[in-house]
Amino acid sequence: MDKVDWPLFGRKLTGWYRPDRRPMPWKGDRNPYRVWLSEIILQQTRVAQGLPYFERFVAAYPTVADLAAAPDAEVMKHWEGLGYYSRARNLLKAARKVVEQYDGRFPATYEGLLTLPGVGPYTAAAIASFAFDRQVAVLDGNVFRILARYAGDPTPIDTGPGKKHFQSLVDAALGDTPAATFNQAIMDFGALVCTPKAPQCPSCPLADRCRALAQDRVYELPVKGKSGKRRERFFHYLVLTDEAGRFLIHRREERDIWRQLYQFPLLEAPTLDLRPAALMELDEWPDWLPAAELHYEGRSTPFLHQLTHQRIGVIFHRFRWSTMGQLPAHYLRIERWELERYALPRVITRYLEESRLTLDL
Ligand code: SF4
Known part of the structure; x- marks a missing residue:
């Protein structure tokens, strides 16, 4: 079978992208504090649910220094209802680390961002690309799904080698495209077109080369290895x-x-x-x-x-x-x-x- 043309995938994806397809208040924002805040709030939370929390935090704490200085109980109160409270605790720890160790400025690299509590590879890539124009691609459940389907690739996504494999695919797809655009495009594509349960294959701009579609395997991909009892x-x-x-x-x-x-x-x-x-x-x-x-x-x-x-x-x-x-x-x-x-x-x-x-x- 021919190799997948990943640069072409990247070009088609970014050609499809329009910021207004999925408007969100933090979209296009280059302020690392607000980008970070939105990413932490959106971990394990739907956009509609997270939005009022984001607005509440930005209003109460306009800068990372304001957040770092806030009493723990007050921050937890603002977080109430969002669940996963370890995120709120890490939010405070990270804000204080930025103020105390980094002089109030967020680290500007992927590796530096990873040192902040609560910031994993996905969040670090999102902040590094959106706020600092770093050339790093995001890899999360949406991205695994899109890549696995497009390439008809049954490599399990939840193993170490599987993650590495998909990281190399997304890096190939990113190529020289500005990562902020590519990352936003792939996130929107996963939310609007190649969704888990109701992908919009008939109107999908990638359909002509999508192998899962051609092989009728859309609903079989991506594959999870660990839980993957047949x-x-x-x-x-x-x-x-x-x-x-x-x-x-x-x-x-x-x-x-x-x-x-x-x-x-x-x-x-x-x-x-x-x-x-x-x-x-x-x-x-x-x-x-x-x-x-x-x-x-x-x-x-x-x-x-x-x-x-x-x-x-x-x-x-x-x-x-x-x-x-x-x-x-x-x-x-x-x-x-x-x-x-x-x-x-x-x-x-x-x-x-x-x-x-x-x-x-
Ligand atoms: S054709 Fe369907 S499965 Fe393939 S990328 Fe598009 S939406 Fe996803």
Whole structure:
């Protein structure tokens, strides 16, 4: 497979970026104190929730010296409701360190910023780039997700080597682009376009080269190694044919694997070992499918389909449904030869290939 063109990724990303897509009061601010304050408040906090706190802190303590001089109890009171109180304690410790050890000025380098309590690699990179124009790229959950999906990269993100690997990718993507713009762009992109649960792939400016999209693996990436026990799933496909030998298919719309591919009616069950009678008793059995009208014709041997972190056992159950009456609107009744026209999951094409040899499908 060709290497990913990371500089191109960086150019497309920053070409997409517009500051007003996601306006925030600290955006574009180069004052290290306010940048730092906003980053600490936003750790583990949504923007909408953090915003009033940011405004309250800036009003109460306009400079780092004001914050450093404030009584602990007063600062904790301002923080009340935000949770993760160790952040507030570190906030005070860091403000006092800046005043006492750095003469009231924030360190201007990534390494220097890392010496402040509560400032980790991500926050240090954000402050160094936004306030001091340092050429360092941020790496957080958003960035892991975007890079892993764009490159179709299953390297686990929560191991030491995995983090190093993704750091080298984001550094390659940053290249010579000003880091403040690149970092802001990738953060906004992760919040607005390549989101965890509802990525906007159809309108995504990176879609034409996104490998996860091309390989239908968007919802599988990124991969977590430590927690990464493979999920076991059991799929029972109902291969229904009418008197004329036509099949029933529909398009998968769920936010799940194989989205927008076509498939036979599917029941997902807790086990693969289910006879037709047990299948029909499942809650998932479709209301529109009258069990009494079906004639069971047999089932396939099990298929195993391995994805990056899912293992799917699949069985195809063949039924003749002579009447094939009223169908839900999104179901299609099609001829055998027409199946080729539809995009199908690989496991279904494997089944069709194998069954063509043994059955007259
Ligand atoms: S195409 Fe989809 S998965 Fe790929 S980068 Fe864009 S939003 Fe993310």
